[in-house]
Amino acid sequence: xxxxxxxxxxxxxxxxxxxxxxxxxxxxxxxxxxxxxxxxxxxxxxxxxxxxxxxxxxxxxxxxxxxxxxxxxxxxxxxxxxxxxxxxxxxxxxxxxxxxxxxxxxxxxx
Amino acid sequence: xxxxxxxxxxxxxxxxxxxxxxxxxxxxxxxxxxxxxxxxxxxxxxxxxxxxxxxxxxxxxxxxxxxxxxxxxxxxxxxxxxxxxxxxxxxxxxxxxxxxxxxxxxxxxxxxxxx
Numbered sequence: 001x002x003x004x005x006x007x008x009x010x011x012x013x014x015x016x017x018x019x020x021x022x023x024x025x026x027x028x029x030x031x032x033x034x035x036x037x038x039x040x041x042x043x044x045x046x047x048x049x050x051x052x053x054x055x056x057x058x059x060x061x062x063x064x065x066x067x068x069x070x071x072x073x074x075x076x077x078x079x080x081x082x083x084x085x086x087x088x089x090x091x092x093x094x095x096x097x098x099x100x101x102x103x104x105x106x107x108x109x110x
Numbered sequence: 111x112x113x114x115x116x117x118x119x120x121x122x123x124x125x126x127x128x129x130x131x132x133x134x135x136x137x138x139x140x141x142x143x144x145x146x147x148x149x150x151x152x153x154x155x156x157x158x159x160x161x162x163x164x165x166x167x168x169x170x171x172x173x174x175x176x177x178x179x180x181x182x183x184x185x186x187x188x189x190x191x192x193x194x195x196x197x198x199x200x201x202x203x204x205x206x207x208x209x210x211x212x213x214x215x216x217x218x219x220x221x222x223x224x225x
Binding site for chain 1: 141143152153154199201211212213216221
C-alpha cells in the first residue's frame with residue numbers, strides 16, 4: 001500500500017448517519033492530519049493527531065490513531081448534507097512535508 | 111478567522127511562458143509550503159520554506175520552479191517556462207509551528223491551465 005491510502009474510496013450515506021473513513025500508512029509518523037476538500041476547492045484542516053495520541057475529538061469529528069497497525073480513522077457523527085466532500089489523510093514522517101492519501105469521497109443525502 | 115489567501119484564482123497561460131502564483135500566509139505563521147494537485151490525482155508536496163530559505167523540495171520542484179518571500183507578507187511560486195503538464199491546482203499553506211504540531215492551513219488554490 002502507499003503512504004496514505006484511504007478506504008473506502010467512496011461512501012454514500014443518509015443525513016443523520018455516521019460516516020467512518022480509514023487511512024493506512026507505511027512508515028512511522030510525527031503526526032497525521034485530516035483535511036476536507038469540497039469539489040474543486042481548497043483544503044480545510046480538520047484535525048491533527050500526534051503519533052503519541054490515540055484519540056482526538058473536535059465537534060462531530062472523532063479521530064483515532066493506531067500506530068501499531070499504522071492506521072487512522074475519521075468518524076463524522078450525525079452527518080449533514082454539508083459534510084459532502086472528499087476527505088484526505090496526510091502524514092508527516094520525518095519532516096513537515098505532508099504526504100496525502102488518495103481520499104474518500106463522501107456523499108450525504110438529505 | 112485568519113486565512114491563507116491566493117491570487118489569482120485561475121491563471122491561463124501559454125506553454126513556455128512564465129507565471130507567478132501569489133500567496134499571503136497567515137500573518138504570524140513562519141513556515142510556508144506549496145503543494146499541487148493535478149486533476150483527479152493526489153495532492154503533492156512541492157517545497158517548504160522557512161527563514162527565507164528552502165527547507166525541503168520534492169523531485170517535482172526542478173530548476174523551472176522558484177519561491178520567494180519578497181516582503182513581509184507575500185510568498186510566491188514562479189514557474190519559469192511552463193509546460194502542459196504543469197496544469198494543476200496549486201495550493202499554498204502555512205503553519206506557525208514545525209514538527210509534531212505542524213498544522214498546515216491551506217489557501218483556496220490557484221488553478222493553472224497551460225495551453
